[in-house]
Amino acid sequence: MNVVITGAAGFLGRMLARSLLTRGRLVDRHGSLSAIDKLLLFDQQAGERLSDPRVRTVTGSVGESQSVERLISDEIDSVFHLAAVVSAEAESDFDKGMVVNLSGTLNLLQACRRLSHPPRVVFTSSVAAFGGELPSPVRDDTATTPQSSYGTQKVVGELLVNDYSRKGFIDGRALRLPTICVRPGPANKAASGFASGIIREPIDGVTAVCPVAAETLMWLMSPATAIANLVHAHELPPAAFGHQRCLNLQGLTLSVGDMVAALRSVCGDETADRVAWRRDPSVEAVVSTWPGRFESARARELGFVADKDFESIIRAYLESMESINGVRLD
């Protein structure tokens, strides 16, 4: 079978590509495990080279319908649609967010619809689907109330994935991802980027600014758990989803203060003391609208996985860094 990843040069896209190549197989549209023959990695820039004969690198933007139509040829069985302009950038550059997040998703769905068999499409939505005054915890049937352009565009994507699935144009699945933490490498333009920064940078020996109050609740998931859940979403039969193709994953709920306390317990005082507290109203304005507490019964029933605790997430991050460049635990 042939699989596309959009946003493949991004952090999650790269991880997902490596995971799929290692795994080697996915459930096909007949419900059988089938070898991945081709993995098409689509992004604006080529990203890292993966020396695997199954990999094809395709450059282009999901915002350009012709690029997407060329990408989604009739040989495609499955699409992981990760390409997106992140929260703070979609807020500061409204047009860019609309082109990539809204028109891009529409371009992809329209291209999928033209295939002779409906492909499986896994779409990543976000905690930013929710905002403002919300019940606590947020449940599976809580109304989406986005308070950012990013969140709005993601909810539009969810609605379209549902309707294209109902019409039989695709076999869609959409996951509302928690804030992914710990992201390695340089910060991206997500408003939630600090959540990784306040762990990653102190470990790297650098001072990190936390731009929100210590009591701010975050809803978190490790990169490895997110990838496992994206693959699980693909593997479930269509009947597991029914009419509602979108669900909230099971994130960890933690205050930013407790995140730093976990860093202290795993890495020691010297590391944790590198977090500087300096509130930034522009970041708080976005992050404070997101809910922290979820009761994700549906994800649990469908076998999606959750992280054990934040200390384990930090340790897993340290191990992954160690395997890359020999950073040691304190």
Added chain:
Amino acid sequence: MNVVITGAAGFLGRMLARSLLTRGRLVDRHGSLSAIDKLLLFDQQAGERLSDPRVRTVTGSVGESQSVERLISDEIDSVFHLAAVVSAEAESDFDKGMVVNLSGTLNLLQACRRLSHPPRVVFTSSVAAFGGELPSPVRDDTATTPQSSYGTQKVVGELLVNDYSRKGFIDGRALRLPTICVRPGPANKAASGFASGIIREPIDGVTAVCPVAAETLMWLMSPATAIANLVHAHELPPAAFGHQRCLNLQGLTLSVGDMVAALRSVCGDETADRVAWRRDPSVEAVVSTWPGRFESARARELGFVADKDFESIIRAYLESMESINGVRLD
């Protein structure tokens, strides 16, 4: 001030145009009542001629961005966006629904965004925003769960009206309209069209087929009440809406059987016996997903109006027909 109505040749569009011309004034962006200088009636065909010096008729489709950009010039203060492909047609002609209902709304909002001052935009959403398993009654914070392409496209419109308002690009207001009953004239392509047909056609001496079971609940509003509420939505200050620009109106909840019973009590047995019961699965598939019971606290608090009972709706319809062509009550 200068006002645009899209979908102006439709039934509600024509009624709204006459109502605005009679009223003569609307609240402007400074909160003052201001005379309507120009009323631009936009639709694909010209529709009836209104011999009023304030009226300009403009032909075009909201699905064509250039037509919309020409329509929404910098002299525009307010837009009533009624243009839409109705439910059954959006279901049978998916592309047409997407072009008019989704791209059309986006074209309109983008054109409004380019104006030097944010216009007031009143958008009509629908009961079709809801479907499937729902709490009863549906409340103001019930999650939208459209089960039709029409409903999906309307909810996307609501989300965009909210986000464009939050960004200050427009001052938007969106109303989820109940099924409008009694519509005069020939049936349109809405799945709910029978709700008017089973009243209008028996009164005209014609047999009408009711394609759903007698116990099917409908959520109804008279045309005059819908128009009063569209105008009220325009007149309220932006602060009345806050972040959530969309609300459920206060419809009447009635089974189809009770609708025919009301027809019997107002017009007699001979008229009511012209309703033939013959279920049509394609209509039931759409209509049965819509909720019947609502608790619309927010609309009530904001001063939106409701019909008294269905008998009054039938009597008002008879009076309007009488004033047009002399039809008499039985």
